[in-house]
Amino acid sequence: MLSPALSPMLATETQQHSAAVQPVIDCNVSLFRWPFRRLPLDQTSDLVQRLRALGVSQALAGSYEAILQRDFSDVNRRLAAECAISDLLLPVGAINPAAPGWQQDLNLCVQQLQMPGIRLLPPAHGYDLQHPQLGELFSAAAKYGIFVQIVVSLEDPRTQPDLVRTPEISLLPLADLMRNTPKLRVQLLNAKSSPELISTLQQLPAVQTDIARCEGTDGVPRLVEQLPERQVVFGSHAPFLIPEAALIRTHESSLLTSNQIQQVLHANAATFLQGVRP
Numbered sequence: 160m161l162s163p164a165l166s167p168m169l170a171t172e173t174q175q176h177s178a179a180v181q182p183v184i185d186c187n188v189s190l191f192r193w194p195f196r197r198l199p200l201d202q203t204s205d206l207v208q209r210l211r212a213l214g215v216s217q218a219l220a221g222s223y224e225a226i227l228q229r230d231f232s233d234v235n236r237r238l239a240a241e242c243a244i245s246d247l248l249l250p251v252g253a254i255n256p257a258a259p260g261w262q263q264d265l266n267l268c269v270q271q272l273q274m275p276g277i278r279l280l281p282p283a284h285g286y287d288l289q290h291p292q293l294g295e296l297f298s299a300a301a302k303y304g305i306f307v308q309i310v311v312s313l314e315d316p317r318t319q320p321d322l323v324r325t326p327e328i329s330l331l332p333l334a335d336l337m338r339n340t341p342k343l344r345v346q347l348l349n350a351k352s353s354p355e356l357i358s359t360l361q362q363l364p365a366v367q368t369d370i371a372r373c374e375g376t377d378g379v380p381r382l383v384e385q386l387p388e389r390q391v392v393f394g395s396h397a398p399f400l401i402p403e404a405a406l407i408r409t410h411e412s413s414l415l416t417s418n419q420i421q422q423v424l425h426a427n428a429a430t431f432l433q434g435v436r437p
Contacts, residue, residue, distance in 0.1 A: 182216030184428035185402065186308070187348045187369045187394030189221045190241050190248075200398035207245045213402055217432075218248055219308070221278040225253030226313070231264045239272045249432075251278045251308060256292040257285060265296070269303045275432065276306035278348075282313050282325035288332035297340040304434065306344040309333075312372070313349065314399070327351065330359040337363050344431055349396055352378060357385050367431060369394025370405055370423065379423065380414035388419050392428045 188210070192201045200206040201223075210218055222238040225231065235252040242248035252268035254261050254277045268274040277300065281287055288309075300307050312327040330350070337343065347368040350356050360366055364387060371394045373379045383391050393409065395402035409415070409423055 183214045183393060183406075183424045184432070185210060185215050185218040185395050185397070186346055186367075186392045186428050186431075187371050188218045188248075188397045188402075189223045189399070190238060191223045193223050193399055194227050198398040199401075203241055203244065203248075206398055207247055210247060210397070210402060213406060215402070216247065219251050219276070220248045221251050221308070221310075222253055225255075225278075225280060226283045229258070231255060231258075231261075232267055235264065235268055235272060235274075239274065250274050251276045253278055253280060254296065255280070255284045256296045257290055261292070261296065262299070265299060265303075269305055274305070276308060276344075278308040278310060280310045280313070281328045282310065287328050288330065288336065293336060294339060297336050297343055301340045301343040306346065306431065308346045308348055310348045311350040330355055333359055333366070334362050337366065341365075344434070346392065346431070348394055352382055360386050360390055364390065366390065367392050367427065369396075370408065371396035371400065373405075373408055376408075376411060377414060379408050383415060383419055383423065388422045389427050389430070391423050392431070393424045 188206065190203050190206070192198070200209055220238070220242055222234050224234045224237065228234050231253055235250075238252065239250045242250040250272065252264070252272065252274045254264050254268070256279070265277065268277055281290075297307065311330070313325050330347070333345075337345065343365075345363075345366045347356075347366065349371050350368050351372045352374070356368065360368060367390050368382075368386075369392050370379050370382065373382055379391075393405060395405040409420060415423070
């Protein structure tokens with residue numbers, strides 16, 4: 160965790176770096192409180208203010224309430240109402256295909272709340288990508304024309320509470336799911352850069368991944384080098400992680416061209432949100 164004194168310095172630095180490639184689209188933020196501890200930006204107004212200061216013009220927002228709560232209709236209604244306070248926030252409703260009644264939750268998100276996409280949290284909800292209901296959910300999402308975000312992990316296993324451990328899911332079954340729903344737009348959130356991730360995405364050119372867990376000075380350039388750059392999008396995992404960190408990782412290496420930075424910070428996500436597959 161960065162000190163309060165250091166954080167404004169980083170905000171100024173990243174804002175200066177990103178000035179030439181405005182605006183930024185953050186594909187991975189969440190609202191409300193992380194269940195296991197307070198976070199500095201867990202008030203929506205504070206988070207929006209920080210994101211705007213960093214040049215973010217739009218953020219795809221899920222809900223931390225979906226991690227432990229079971230009534231997803233209430234969770235998603237609260238999320239939609241909270242996002243309505245700022246035009247920066249785009250609500251992405253939570254669906255649990257392992258729970259009964261998920262079809263009604265999906266209908267609520269799409270037909271009543273007019274959400275452009277949904278977010279799945281397999282690690283928190285105890286299923287993997289081989290769950291039998293996932294195929295039906297993917298087909299329904301494709302029919303509605305919405306996108307699907309899959310949270311691959313929530314937190315580093317080393318810092319998770321002993322009684323609530325959420326392992327990172329395997330991405331290997333994703334190829335079969337996508338083969339049956341070729342028109343579906345999918346983003347992976349919090350996926351750690353690994354041979355499995357690279358191999359999976361190389362087979363699935365329509366799937367994007369965010370950079371929230373790209374570690375090391377050259378983590379983002381390495382990811383862009385290994386994949387078509389259209390598959391890599393900016394995601395901060397704020398407020399669990401400070402949003403400055405992802406911006407700094409994008410800019411700190413000289414290995415990315417200005418065009419590649421523009422693709423990661425804005426263009427790839429903008430195309431995705433317009434309904435165009437990568």
